[in-house]
Amino acid sequence: xxxxxxxxxxxxxxxxxxxxxxxxxxxxxxxxxxxxxxxxxxxxxxxxxxxxxxxxxxxxxxxxxxxxxxxxxxxxxxxxxxxxxxxxxxxxxxxxxxxxxxxxxxxxxxxxxxxxxxxxxxxxxxxxxxxxxxxxxxxxxxxxxxxxxxxxxxxxxxxxxxxxxxxxxxxxxxxxxxxxxxxxxxxxxxxxxxxxxxxxxxxxxxxxxxxxxxxxxxxxxxxxxxxxxxxxxxxxxxxxxxxxxxxxxxxxxxxxxxxxxxxxxxxxxxxxxxxxxxxxxxxxxxxxxxxxxxxxxxxxxxxxxxxxxxxxxxxxxxxxxxxxxxxxxxxxxxxxxxxxxxxxxxxxxxxxxxxxxxxxxxxxxxxxxxxxxxxxxxxxxxxxxxxxxxxxxxxxxxxxxxxxxxxxxxxxxxxxxxxxxxxxxxxxxxxxx
Amino acid sequence: xxxxxxxxxxxxxxxxxxxxxxxxxxxxxxxxxxxxxxxxxxxxxxxxxxxxxxxxxxxxxxxxxxxxxxxxxxxxxxxxxxxxxxxxxxxxxxxxxxxxxxxxxxxxxxxxxxxxxxxxxxxxxxxxxxxxxxxxxxxxxxxxxxxxxxxxxxxxxxxxxxxxxxxxxxxxxxxxxxxxxxxxxxxxxxxxxxxxxxxxxxxxxxxxxxxxxxxxxxxxxxxxxxxxxxxxxxxxxxxxxxxxxxxxxxxxxxxxxxxxxxxxxxxxxxxxxxxxxxxxxxxxxxxxxxxxxxxxxxxxxxxxxxxxxxxxxxxxxxxxxxxxxxxxxxxxxxxxxxxxxxxxxxxxxxxxxxxxxxxxxxxxxxxxxxxxxxxxxxxxxxxxxxxxxxxxxxxxxxxxxxxxxxxxxxxxxxxxxxxxxxxxxxxxxxxxx
Numbered sequence: 001x002x003x004x005x006x007x008x009x010x011x012x013x014x015x016x017x018x019x020x021x022x023x024x025x026x027x028x029x030x031x032x033x034x035x036x037x038x039x040x041x042x043x044x045x046x047x048x049x050x051x052x053x054x055x056x057x058x059x060x061x062x063x064x065x066x067x068x069x070x071x072x073x074x075x076x077x078x079x080x081x082x083x084x085x086x087x088x089x090x091x092x093x094x095x096x097x098x099x100x101x102x103x104x105x106x107x108x109x110x111x112x113x114x115x116x117x118x119x120x121x122x123x124x125x126x127x128x129x130x131x132x133x134x135x136x137x138x139x140x141x142x143x144x145x146x147x148x149x150x151x152x153x154x155x156x157x158x159x160x161x162x163x164x165x166x167x168x169x170x171x172x173x174x175x176x177x178x179x180x181x182x183x184x185x186x187x188x189x190x191x192x193x194x195x196x197x198x199x200x201x202x203x204x205x206x207x208x209x210x211x212x213x214x215x216x217x218x219x220x221x222x223x224x225x226x227x228x229x230x231x232x233x234x235x236x237x238x239x240x241x242x243x244x245x246x247x248x249x250x251x252x253x254x255x256x257x258x259x260x261x262x263x264x265x266x267x268x269x270x271x272x273x274x275x276x277x278x279x280x281x282x283x284x285x286x287x288x289x290x291x292x293x294x295x296x297x298x299x300x301x302x303x304x305x306x307x308x309x310x311x312x313x314x315x316x317x318x319x320x321x322x323x324x325x326x327x328x329x330x331x332x333x334x335x336x337x338x339x340x341x342x343x344x345x346x347x348x349x350x351x352x353x354x355x356x357x358x359x360x361x362x363x364x365x366x367x368x369x370x371x372x373x374x375x376x377x378x379x380x381x382x383x384x385x386x387x388x389x390x391x392x393x394x395x396x397x398x399x400x401x402x403x404x405x406x407x408x409x410x411x412x413x414x415x416x417x418x419x420x421x422x423x424x425x426x427x428x429x430x431x432x433x
Numbered sequence: 434x435x436x437x438x439x440x441x442x443x444x445x446x447x448x449x450x451x452x453x454x455x456x457x458x459x460x461x462x463x464x465x466x467x468x469x470x471x472x473x474x475x476x477x478x479x480x481x482x483x484x485x486x487x488x489x490x491x492x493x494x495x496x497x498x499x500x501x502x503x504x505x506x507x508x509x510x511x512x513x514x515x516x517x518x519x520x521x522x523x524x525x526x527x528x529x530x531x532x533x534x535x536x537x538x539x540x541x542x543x544x545x546x547x548x549x550x551x552x553x554x555x556x557x558x559x560x561x562x563x564x565x566x567x568x569x570x571x572x573x574x575x576x577x578x579x580x581x582x583x584x585x586x587x588x589x590x591x592x593x594x595x596x597x598x599x600x601x602x603x604x605x606x607x608x609x610x611x612x613x614x615x616x617x618x619x620x621x622x623x624x625x626x627x628x629x630x631x632x633x634x635x636x637x638x639x640x641x642x643x644x645x646x647x648x649x650x651x652x653x654x655x656x657x658x659x660x661x662x663x664x665x666x667x668x669x670x671x672x673x674x675x676x677x678x679x680x681x682x683x684x685x686x687x688x689x690x691x692x693x694x695x696x697x698x699x700x701x702x703x704x705x706x707x708x709x710x711x712x713x714x715x716x717x718x719x720x721x722x723x724x725x726x727x728x729x730x731x732x733x734x735x736x737x738x739x740x741x742x743x744x745x746x747x748x749x750x751x752x753x754x755x756x757x758x759x760x761x762x763x764x765x766x767x768x769x770x771x772x773x774x775x776x777x778x779x780x781x782x783x784x785x786x787x788x789x790x791x792x793x794x795x796x797x798x799x800x801x802x803x804x805x806x807x808x809x810x811x812x813x814x815x816x817x818x819x820x821x822x823x824x825x826x827x828x829x830x831x832x833x834x835x836x837x838x839x840x841x842x843x844x845x846x847x848x849x850x851x852x853x854x855x856x857x858x859x860x861x862x863x864x865x866x
Contacts, residue, residue, distance in 0.1 A: 019643045027765075051643075145610050172605040177578055209672065210452045210484075212665040214647055231664050232645040235671065239642065242675030243757060249682050250753030250840065251746055258758035259765070262778045269750050270782055276746045277786050280739020281793060287735040301734050302720040306713020308738045309849055312745075313684055313709045313842055317702050320683030324676060325691035332460075332692070345695045349703055353710050360714060407683065409746055416742055 022051035046075035070099030079125035124227035279413035311419025318389030346386030350379035455484035503532030512558035557660035712846035744852025751822030779819030783812035
């Protein structure tokens with residue numbers, strides 16, 4: 001990068017897709033990245049900005065003036081423009097917006113900024129092609145040509161009444177195959193899927209995936225057409241959601257990736273490890289408490305890692321299935337019937353595993369009583385772990401809390417402690433001490 | 434369902450979207466589902482079939498004749514048709530294909546069946562709109578009207594040479610805004626993204642997500658246009674991949690959901706639990722081996738669940754970050770530099786946690802030596818667990834094995850055993866026994 005002349009470099013980069021340039025910039029140092037961005041024209045750089053890694057974009061934006069950012073934002077669709085502006089500190093947001101020259105664009109961005117994060121409103125763009133039911137096909141084609149200039153991709157054409165109320169849709173295909181003098185009112189398709197502006201974004205993703213939609217119009221409570229959401233934003237959303245759930249299941253709190261700094265990674269990982277530490281200390285206290293009772297059955301202590309591991313594994317498995325079922329909306333039936341099914345399942349798994357454990361202890365230690373006590377405890381621990389793994393995410397979901405936090409370290413730790421407690425308690429009962 | 438008259442029912446269902454009918458059928462028993470399917474016309478039922486739950490679809494297909502399936506398949510786009518046919522037993526596939534009346538559709542389906550699962554070829558559909566570079570805009574619009582009848586949604590129009598070689602694309606927008614007498618050769622966009630037919634499907638998803646594409650053409654090694662892949666298939670693919678990774682991380686081998694039978698769920702869950710059982714027995718053997726050495730330091734045994742839990746958690750965290758980085762293609766740099774970074778990270782986390790553990794043991798037990806031994810071991814265990822968690826997925830990935838199997842029970846179990854072994858070994862060294 002350094003050595004080349006500006007013009008050569010510019011020509012070279014003009015050949016690339018903006019997503020590729022963004023990838024290259026992610027690799028450069030900040031100074032170089034800003035140099036390249038200032039070199040290219042704002043139509044390309046604005047697209048590059050949307051594709052940059054978040055950390056790097058933040059730094060680049062810091063090094064651009066309000067005016068420069070406003071110019072970039074001006075080139076973008078409203079939804080991408082809002083994403084960029086939202087990453088700026090509060091006080092800069094206002095200043096950048098004021099610098100936007102296109103009044104319409106400015107108003108639209110201001111409107112989009114008012115919608116709450118995580119709703120359809122925050123995902124949608126104002127750019128869309130709409131036609132009034134009273135227009136003719138020929139008039140329509142003329143107007144669409146003008147509107148389409150501003151819209152990167154035409155998915156559907158939305159048909160509205162003169163009060164801007166959404167009443168249907170048209171595809172370009174319909175328009176092309178219709179006769180010029182026909183009225184839109186006669187040819188539009190009244191069957192149109194839509195979402196309201198305060199719908200949750202995950203819900204929007206479900207609707208679009210279910211009906212294989214590539215764009216969906218967004219309306220207010222009076223069905224007034226406000227904007228549209230396109231599938232590329234949904235693809236990004238799905239990827240983010242999947243990553244978030246995966247990280248939560250692995251015990252990582254914040255959104256980090258492998259290239260983040262050690263400090264950031266520590267912040268994301270340490271809280272769950274602390275939870276594990278407290279769980280481990282809990283297990284220690286339990287084991288110490290049972291120390292006296294089992295003077296003659298020391299062997300029991302050597303199985304605590306096994307018991308803890310099984311309780312943790314079963315808990316994670318059952319909670320993962322519930323979390324996934326909730327995400328796909330296919331957890332049906334009552335909580336009780338779920339718990340009953342999990343109980344049967346855990347009992348079956350537990351009996352099979354306990355049988356092998358019994359054989360192992362019996363053969364190697366020759367103590368039938370101990371073997372029996374350990375095996376029965378294992379079955380009980382597995383059943384309880386399965387029930388907790390099933391119940392906790394269902395309970396959290398009912399309370400409106402993301403059930404994904406129930407998988408991973410949270411379930412593992414609580415099941416560890418409870419499993420060990422139950423294990424010693426049952427063993428004590430069976431061995432009659 | 435039972436009580437209603439056929440006609441009423443049919444009218445009622447005609448109002449619904451096929452994806453909704455599929456959801457209703459998923460809830461009915463088999464007999465009722467087949468009854469409804471036979472009631473509706475094949476255009477709707479074929480779409481319903483593609484949306485049905487896999488298990489139920491299998492049963493429904495068993496109850497339809499070859500002829501009936503062929504009729505359903507005839508109504509579908511080639512990619513969906515192939516999906517249905519592939520679910521049939523080998524011998525029935527041939528028979529159903531022979532019953533397809535439309536020769537072109539039949540040949541296309543046969544071609545698609547030859548592509549390997551997991552490649553672009555297996556994802557693509559033959560339906561697309563293509564124009565030859567020599568055509569004029571007016572001629573083009575005429576031909577497109579005819580081709581578009583067969584294609585559910587027109588995304589892009591692909592421009593080919595007379596040898597069928599892909600050379601560019603056109604949007605309907607371009608066509609509408611161009612003059613009638615212009616040649617396609619003069620107005621097409623030569624900059625077109627494409628994938629080859631043997632590209633991996635995950636790679637296709639990455640390309641489409643990166644460039645925000647809604648459809649991508651598929652070509653052979655000579656750039657001959659073979660088909661196209663649409664974003665709705667990619668959305669399904671992304672969801673499946675995310676679910677698979679999530680389930681693997683939770684220790685669930687097969688693709689199951691919460692409504693599957695207890696036997697299916699057992700088959701998916703038991704293998705990992707067995708692994709846990711073997712790990713637990715390993716831990717037992719280690720602890721028994723150290724039994725004699727620690728007669729005076731019994732307290733050490735009570736910390737094994739803590740050590741195992743920490744080793745497991747750290748391993749899962751570090752492997753999850755690597756697995757996710759690999760999936761997003763942003764794991765850069767050598768394995769050694771990764772391991773070095775993880776070592777620093779784990780050491781930092783380990784020191785912080787060990788400090789608190791030291792305080793706890795020191796204050797409650799009053800034994801500085803024991804507290805020191807346990808804390809130092811904890812740091813070592815965390816570092817080793819982090820290194821293993823980082824190394825194993827990188828190693829698997831290099832070998833072409835899905836690194837996702839490295840997270841979850843696999844890493845947890847191996848880290849449990851290794852952690853406990855290391856713990857006793859270091860403690861023994863420090864306490865000088």
